[in-house]
Amino acid sequence: MKCLEFERVLPEYLEGNYLPEQQAHLQTCAACSNLLADLKLISEQAKSLIASHEPSPALWNALEERLRREGLIRQAQPPGFRLRSFSSRWRLAWLVPLAAAIAIGTVVKLHYPMKAGDTQPVARQESIPAPPAKPMSSEDLQLLTTVAERPPAQRAKYRANLDDANSFIRDAEQSAKQDPSDIFMQQMLINAYEQKQMLYDLAVYRSEPGEQ
Amino acid sequence: MRTQRALRAATVLMFAGMAFGTSTVRKDLHFRVGKHPTVSINNPYGPITVRAGAPQQVVVVAMLHSDRVELDQSQSRNRINLVSHLLPGADSISGLVEYEVLVPPDADVTLHADTGTLHAEKLHGDLTMEGVNAAMEVVDCADGHVHLKTLNGNVNLTNVRNGHVEVVSMNGDVVMTGVSGPYVSVNSNSGRIQYDGDFGGEGEYNFISHTGNIEAMAPPYASIDVLARSNQGPVESDFSLEPKHAPFISRTGSAFTGTLGKAASSVRLFSFSGKIHLKKRQN
Amino acid sequence: MRPKKGNLTDAPKLQGDKLTEREAIERAKQGDAEAFKFLYDLHKRRVYSLCLRMTGNTASAEDLTQEAFLQLFRKIGTFRGESAFSTWLHRMAVNVVLMQLRKKGLPVVPIDEPTEPDEEVTVTKEPGAADERLAGSIDRLELQRAVDELPPGYRTIFVLHDVEGYEHNEIAGMVGCSIGNSKSQLHKARLKLRELLRVNRAEKAMKR
Numbered sequence: 149m150k151c152l153e154f155e156r157v158l159p160e161y162l163e164g165n166y167l168p169e170q171q172a173h174l175q176t177c178a179a180c181s182n183l184l185a186d187l188k189l190i191s192e193q194a195k196s197l198i199a200s201h202e203p204s205p206a207l208w209n210a211l212e213e214r215l216r217r218e219g220l221i222r223q224a225q226p227p228g229f230r231l232r233s234f235s236s237r238w239r240l241a242w243l244v245p246l247a248a249a250i251a252i253g254t255v256v257k258l259h260y261p262m263k264a265g266d267t268q269p270v271a272r273q274e275s276i277p278a279p280p281a282k283p284m285s286s287e288d289l290q291l292l293t294t295v296a297e298r299p300p301a302q303r304a305k306y307r308a309n310l311d312d313a314n315s316f317i318r319d320a321e322q323s324a325k326q327d328p329s330d331i332f333m334q335q336m337l338i339n340a341y342e343q344k345q346m347l348y349d350l351a352v353y354r355s356e357p358g359e360q
Numbered sequence: 361m362r363t364q365r366a367l368r369a370a371t372v373l374m375f376a377g378m379a380f381g382t383s384t385v386r387k388d389l390h391f392r393v394g395k396h397p398t399v400s401i402n403n404p405y406g407p408i409t410v411r412a413g414a415p416q417q418v419v420v421v422a423m424l425h426s427d428r429v430e431l432d433q434s435q436s437r438n439r440i441n442l443v444s445h446l447l448p449g450a451d452s453i454s455g456l457v458e459y460e461v462l463v464p465p466d467a468d469v470t471l472h473a474d475t476g477t478l479h480a481e482k483l484h485g486d487l488t489m490e491g492v493n494a495a496m497e498v499v500d501c502a503d504g505h506v507h508l509k510t511l512n513g514n515v516n517l518t519n520v521r522n523g524h525v526e527v528v529s530m531n532g533d534v535v536m537t538g539v540s541g542p543y544v545s546v547n548s549n550s551g552r553i554q555y556d557g558d559f560g561g562e563g564e565y566n567f568i569s570h571t572g573n574i575e576a577m578a579p580p581y582a583s584i585d586v587l588a589r590s591n592q593g594p595v596e597s598d599f600s601l602e603p604k605h606a607p608f609i610s611r612t613g614s615a616f617t618g619t620l621g622k623a624a625s626s627v628r629l630f631s632f633s634g635k636i637h638l639k640k641r642q643n
Numbered sequence: 644m645r646p647k648k649g650n651l652t653d654a655p656k657l658q659g660d661k662l663t664e665r666e667a668i669e670r671a672k673q674g675d676a677e678a679f680k681f682l683y684d685l686h687k688r689r690v691y692s693l694c695l696r697m698t699g700n701t702a703s704a705e706d707l708t709q710e711a712f713l714q715l716f717r718k719i720g721t722f723r724g725e726s727a728f729s730t731w732l733h734r735m736a737v738n739v740v741l742m743q744l745r746k747k748g749l750p751v752v753p754i755d756e757p758t759e760p761d762e763e764v765t766v767t768k769e770p771g772a773a774d775e776r777l778a779g780s781i782d783r784l785e786l787q788r789a790v791d792e793l794p795p796g797y798r799t800i801f802v803l804h805d806v807e808g809y810e811h812n813e814i815a816g817m818v819g820c821s822i823g824n825s826k827s828q829l830h831k832a833r834l835k836l837r838e839l840l841r842v843n844r845a846e847k848a849m850k851r
Contacts, residue, residue, distance in 0.1 A: 299451075305493070305512055306511075309512070309549075312530055312549045312550055313530065313549065315570070316549055316632070319591075323591060326612070327612070332630060335568065336568065336632060339568045340570070343528060343547060343549055343570075346511075346528050346530070347511065349509075350490060350491075350492055353472065353490070
């Protein structure tokens, strides 16, 4: 056996599949024997690289902030909790089913605030009639309370925006339910939630301390 | 990093330049900054215009329309923060402040307003605009991240290239002229989405609406992989597209899909009930 | 870790002061911040090192690490414990990184091409040259540096197989290549590393 031949079968050799003539070649060939030893050494030493680096502590802080915002950490907020929190709590309502929906390709109604009369079955194939107007969720009510102090024309606009946002979510959810594997409707659903989140963020923005 | 707390506009009368009319007061500010500064302006009522100026300085001219509003300014090294602080009783008329700002072209700019027009021109840094009813105009900007969020204001992007553009709108129309980049995304509820450009840059273009119509106009030489679908509205294409081999099933509603040219860019036009029209520009 | 008082009545009791991974998972499902931190601390080094190795820069590595944990923690409610939690987590981390590389258009794994003569580092190239072994052991730092210098495609396979310990069939599944491709890329990666290590050592020797 020549060196060239040996090198060709070297990967298999390293996996433990070898023939006697390959072993024999090693006895006589220092170069191949060195090569084998080196590659073995490299692959073994590689294990020491696992978990070799430590991320900066700031990474946890950023992660924790996001976990809180998504409602995955459900604990008492530190003092100084501001009005903004209700928009954060609302995120739980859509980000959990969202992640599940993307992962599993189905629409999940796990944590979305259950509204009265919301008893539609999941994933029926027959056409689902347009759902009747549902009573407002508590987060939506809080939004309207937040903007209650503002001029009536502006209040009306917020109300219209809220209706539009909810209507989009309803339409997207309904379609996604009819065909859980439809990734386009999943994307629509994400977009619908993103719009509602924006509405919450922009509506509460002004209510920061320092204003009025 | 401690911020220096601001000069209250109670002193504006002492330091201001000219005063127009009886109650409008002009305030001139000048800041020295280093490379890649951050400029943030929160102005509930009134227009903000930001243009590219000389490097390493930020120049602000603010017109305050009454004494019911004060200008809070703070600078923390490379970060400048301006806030139009409304005093009790201020409304959209008495609280009006007009800003004209010059920033270095590489500045990152964030603007926030309820009403007024937000205008940014010739900038290369990251740009964020958030508005309730404010109209937004982004002109001749390139390279940066452009994030626009509006409830009811119309959005106009003109000649925005090579960027990462994300627009979310409830009710405001989004009009793009000569916009291209690695990534252009518009998420609208009832606002209309209108695009007139070349879908260039081997980019990813996603226009999604609830009820707003989507109208995209592309040149005959466009190189795109397009997928358009509306659940309840009609779709129309002026182009005859090359069919794609990827399996695509239109489950509900109307759709068209295919490629043009080398299919360099990806174009996704989705609407729930809006009308989608892919037009061909006649040269 | 201090025992937590309060409303977590469903959470398992702590064994003295030590929280086990099993318990942390249950408490994390309830939304307990300390439990999340515990799980994060337990696995952060491995996830971060993987991300760093595959992307080559700390900023991306931090973003991807955060993303991986976020995705994991979002789904922790559905974790039943069929497979080890860490296996679950690390696979998720690999997927997050691979997705990122794909998004950036970076080569994940090059398709096997007929052997390129310049790539092959064969011993027969230098007959009579001092073909010494890489003496004794390889310093972790120098190996790290060599891995960083690998072309991205080789690096992916090497990291997944030799560092992280995935099998070729698993790698083929995750990365989307054939098992044969995975094996041959691994071999090329190791050969390349050997060459890099030698070159680096020779340079160091010259500098003295």
